[in-house]
Amino acid sequence: MPESWVNSAERIGSDLHLDLSGPGSRRAVLIRALRDAVREGRLAPGARLPPYRSLAADLGLARNTVADAYAELVAEGWLTARQGSGTRVAERAAPPERPRRPKPAPGRPATAVHDLRQGTPEAASFPRTAWLSAARRALGAAPDAAFGPGDPRGRIELRRALTDYLARARGVRADPERIVVCSGFAHALRLLSGGSPGAGGGVLRGPFAVESYGLGFHREILEGSGVRTVPLGLDARGARVEELAGQPRVRGVLLTPAHQFPTGGPLHPARRAAVVDWARAGGGLVLEDDYDGEFRYDREPVGALQGLDPERVVHLGSVSKSLSPAVRIGWMVLPEHLVDGVLAAKGEREAWAGVLDQLTLAEFIASGQYDRHVRRMRQRYRRRRDQLVTALAERAPHVTVTGIAAGLHAVLRLPPGTETSVVKAASWQGIALDGLAGFRHPRAAVPAGDGLVIGYATPAEHAYRAALEALLRALLPSDAAS
Template sequence: MTDSWATFGADLHVELRGSGLRSGLMDALREAARTGRLAPGTRLPSSRSLAVDLGIARNTVADAYAELVAEGWLTAQQGSGTRVAGRAVPRKPPAGVLPAGVVRARPARRRPTYSLHAGTPDLASFPRAEWLKAARRALTSAPHEAFGYGDSLGRIELRSVLADYLARARGVYADPGRIVICSGFVHGLMLMGKVLRRRRVREVAVESYGLDVHWNLLTEAGLRTPALPVDELGSQTGELDALRGVGAVLMTPAHQFPTGVPLHPDRRAAAVDWARGSGGLILEDDYDGEFRYDRQPVGALQGLDPERVVYMGTASKSLAPGLRLAWMVLPEELVGEVAEAKGSVDRASSALDQLTLAEFIASGAYDRHVRGMRLRYRRRRDQLVRALAERAPDIRVSGIAAGLHAVLELPPGTEGSVIQAAAWQGLAVEGVSRFRHKDAPPGKDALVVGYATPADSGWAGALDALCRALP
């Protein structure tokens, strides 16, 4: 006789209480339904299956089910099985009347109708059909060992494809053996923070405008983050020599976030010269390097010196942040240290997602998607610029030659009031001061407007709300 009992229906965790089996089972099921552990509509195992699991007679379970149906705790219908019954919803008191002892809470803040926050791509344009095709091909051809724990560097299929793509599209010197796959840029930065701390680095310079989540991660790793000034030519990399304790610098050279300017060639050279002379490292955040519109592509800084630059890229802007896929191209001497740090925290990212992305890139679907999104974002940007020229001609727009956001310069002292006016229009938008390092002096008032996020149906409304809020 085979162990066919092992395939009976669904599992149900029940702790029998009391001395009687039937009453103990009924009490346990009542309690599970009363507390919500078993939600209304949950289908219970058949009486035969549950009896086998609990090691009791089938009639005992059937009798318990029948009595709980009679009490209203369960329902039983032909062909639908036995399910947890829907419980009555307590009646609400009349409007304005609160039960004794209940204090009226403040009304919840109204959720914005529109958002022009920077940093998020158009999620509605994720290439679902092409991604699904790539996933099917990847799953069909995946070797059996891909379902094991895997290499902490990441799947060799993805690392090989990325090496070719990054060399071709971003000018990166990339060998598969020097690429580490991680679960997003933040994960990669956490690993680098850990490695730098082990190397006795005490300070990592950061741009005076950027994301506090990145600065905080470095601080949590035990690193200080002095601010490197930013102007219309990008980071003032000539100031690195004056920061004596700095062992590394975190930068966005292709498209500084949030000011939107590329790092000037002289300053790129100065950064590399500093790294060579001091033995420091440059952490290059190439967060949206694929998206440029009115300029020639700006290659990755890493190409100037692969042994002094850690190149960090991600699929979060080109595809979607929910994929949690990013990559680091490392100097050769760092590969073992980063792999060790990653292995002790997170052995490997999802193998199936890595294989799917590898297939997506190798098939040409990634290039097609990026080109399509480049056109889409350029149209959005052009519509934003036209709307501002017509309705707010005194507002200067910058940082629009590339990326997914624009910077709108405001009259001095008006940033806070414009953000509040936008909120009254149902629009969420951020000021540039939101991204200023705590040690950096105040700069110009401006809005950082992300034009990728709104759905097509909400884009016109978001633009209208923005223009009404501007002075």
């Protein structure tokens, strides 16, 4: 007998899958399937079952077969039947407890309970009420055309809102026709490099220079598309863009100029001008990853590099740090001569960012809610960073925080030769975090030293103090921590 679905949702709350295969009579098979549904929790205690006539029709069984099965299960105590109340799952027929997760074996690190990895905003801070209100307003105002085939550039409402916001908050020079909406920075990089599945060739030509420390999967996207990456050194002034002069074959460079990731410094003004001059002189291209440009705590954020030359700099941003990575929306502000090539790579039926989220984000920005949310999170993250810096100065002075007061992470510089042991000690304290060495380009000439990349934005507000205490224990020598 084949597997079947019970679809009397008004009785049991949702569709119910019953496995009616296996040996035995139809009555016996149905009894076994209903017992299994109760044991596994798919039929909860107190749930009302369909009348036997309805279930018989759903399953293609005789009414007497289902009635007899119900009666047997009532007699066994799995079900109860009362006049006027119908047939229900017995309250005592609760499913067994889930198997407990085994304790870690002696000598093994504890399971991570504190997440201090970089790159993720506090999930609990997502502005659900304001987002829902924006979604309702956006849907109410949306034209019918919004629910048909879309523009590969993205919804015009969002592109207009981004044009105004980026000009005001980041100093970006753009118009809606030069913005292409995508589903995040990685998607933008794939479109530019031709690495999207099924897409045509991208607009990037290699080799391409990248900072010697950065996200490895960004390098993998480029190299997976045939764009070889060349590391640029880093120092206190940011990426050493003067090294581009010694790389005549390099056609472009990927930078994080507002807040170098992960080491934390901004690109020096002289180097900002120099990299734009390099691009102009040789027809090169600069990709500006503005991943957390809104979050500067000690002064007003530095304006976008794109403002120096919109025809030589591609400005790339998203809401993954400011709102949530679950809102899969990013954008490219493109030089005019690249727009057609990017749209060709994107295609007419590419898996675009959802239109409903685009409309909602447009309304969220236009209504001022986005600015209010960023200001609120800027205050929260600044307070967390200050707590981290103060605690280290008081209790672990051998560890220093480097980089500017900005973003969602901080780099903790460690004594030479201690990074591996500290990362291991953190795992023993139940902390998930990243060592600085994991971000190094495999062909980087000079290591940046030992350190940790601490994502202070990731924990929930109520959990941050405990995470900070665990981190301090991991940073202290074993005799001091005991």
